[in-house]
Amino acid sequence: MTRAGLAVVMAVAVAGCGEANSDGQPKPAARPSVQPAPGDHTLRLDVGGVEREVLLHAPPAYRPGGPVPLVVVLHGRPSTPAEVRESSRMSETADAEGFLVAYPKGVNGGWRTRVGAPEADDLTFMRALVDQLVQTWSVDPARVYAAGFSNGAAMTYRLGAEASDVFSAVAPVSGQFDDGGGEAPTAPAAPVSVISFMGNLDRGVAGISLGRHRWHAMADCTPAEPEWADDSRRVSRIAAKCADGSEVVDYTVNDMGHEWPGPGNPTTAPDANALIWQFFAAHPRRA
Numbered sequence: 137m138t139r140a141g142l143a144v145v146m147a148v149a150v151a152g153c154g155e156a157n158s159d160g161q162p163k164p165a166a167r168p169s170v171q172p173a174p175g176d177h178t179l180r181l182d183v184g185g186v187e188r189e190v191l192l193h194a195p196p197a198y199r200p201g202g203p204v205p206l207v208v209v210l211h212g213r214p215s216t217p218a219e220v221r222e223s224s225r226m227s228e229t230a231d232a233e234g235f236l237v238a239y240p241k242g243v244n245g246g247w248r249t250r251v252g253a254p255e256a257d258d259l260t261f262m263r264a265l266v267d268q269l270v271q272t273w274s275v276d277p278a279r280v281y282a283a284g285f286s287n288g289a290a291m292t293y294r295l296g297a298e299a300s301d302v303f304s305a306v307a308p309v310s311g312q313f314d315d316g317g318g319e320a321p322t323a324p325a326a327p328v329s330v331i332s333f334m335g336n337l338d339r340g341v342a343g344i345s346l347g348r349h350r351w352h353a354m355a356d357c358t359p360a361e362p363e364w365a366d367d368s369r370r371v372s373r374i375a376a377k378c379a380d381g382s383e384v385v386d387y388t389v390n391d392m393g394h395e396w397p398g399p400g401n402p403t404t405a406p407d408a409n410a411l412i413w414q415f416f417a418a419h420p421r422r423a
Contacts, residue, residue: 172200172273176227181268183261190265191217191239193227194273198236205235205279206269207416208262208295208303210288212311213246220285224309224396229409233417236273240265242287249290249314251297251321258291259299266302278421283307283412285396289332290314293351300324304421307412308332309396312340313347315354323355327382327422331415333408335392348386352376357384371406381422385415 170177172194179190198204207230211220217239221227230237240261248258262282269275282303284292289311296306297315306328315321330351334344352359356379365373365387376384387406389397397408 172198174198181261181264183264184257186243186257188261188265189217189241191221191241192269192273193221193230193237193239195231195234195236197234201274203276203279204274205416206238206266206275206281207235207413208238208240208265208280208282210240210247210282210284210291211242211245212284212286212288213242215245215286215288217241220288224283224285224409225398226283226409229413233413235279235413236269236275238265238269242291246287247284247291247294249287249294250316251294251314252316259294262295262299263302276420277302278304279416280421281305281307281416283309284311285309286311286394293330293347296328296330297321297324297354300326300328303328305329305331305416305419307408307415309408310334310338310340310344310394312343313351315347315350321354323380324382327378327380328355329382329415329419330384331387331412332385333387333389333397335389335395335397337391337393339394348384352378352384355380355382355384357382359384365406383419387411 170179174194174196177192179192181188207226209220209224209226211217221239226237266280270277280303282292282295289308292306292308293313295303332348334341338344357376359374359376362372362374365371370390372388374386378384397406
């Protein structure tokens with residue numbers, strides 16, 4: 137049983153047949169467990185009777201048994217784990233820095249992002265995923281983080297707001313904090329630090345900017361004055377200290393649209409991955 141009270145099975149899909157059932161029909165072959173090892177793996181979790189899929193990347197230096205950080209990367213909508221793996225290039229960063237990357241798959245290509253939404257399936261899925269990776273892949277529960285693009289970015293905000301016991305920092309990229317409107321959400325139960333990225337040409341720039349202000353208000357954050365993050369004055373940065381000791385750093389990139397800035401997009405510096413990992417590494421869960 138996981139913390140969420142669900143039986144979770146992690147396995148690879150394997151075709152074939154086994155023994156016969158009592159009616160003479162062949163039984164499906166058992167699906168062997170995925171053994172922790174470096175490389176790319178496909179995991180499947182049975183969460184409340186629904187099979188959920190995750191692509192998992194372990195760096196070459198990974199060895200089972202030693203505590204390892206985890207970054208969960210969430211795709212946009214409509215999209216797939218493979219697409220965000222390619223566009224974010226987070227696996228390359230993981231190889232250099234030595235952390236696991238999980239790319240979960242949303243239902244119907246997306247995520248339930250509204251804070252306080254009654255549909256808790258995605259939150260339950262994330263909790264179950266992290267539980268299993270802690271138990272079977274030696275993930276350090278004090279170093280669990282989430283990053284996401286677009287709709288996935290909105291989901292990372294929700295994880296920060298409602299799963300602060302699991303995620304100690306989140307990195308929304310080109311997506312907004314969907315606080316549900318109406319009554320303001322309560323601050324995370326435990327400190328969650330945030331690093332976010334937005335292009336000033338993004339089609340959703342107004343909503344993303346508003347969402348940043350809502351997070352600041354929710355977490356009682358006091359922002360410093362904006363500053364340029366690069367000599368060309370293309371990237372601005374606003375850092376904020378929050379009442380619970382968490383930090384928020386928001387980057388805005390001039391002349392960037394709805395994108396994930398980084399080495400895969402040389403015209404959209406900065407390298408978001410380097411900044412994300414540096415920020416995550418500096419914000420493990422406090423004892």
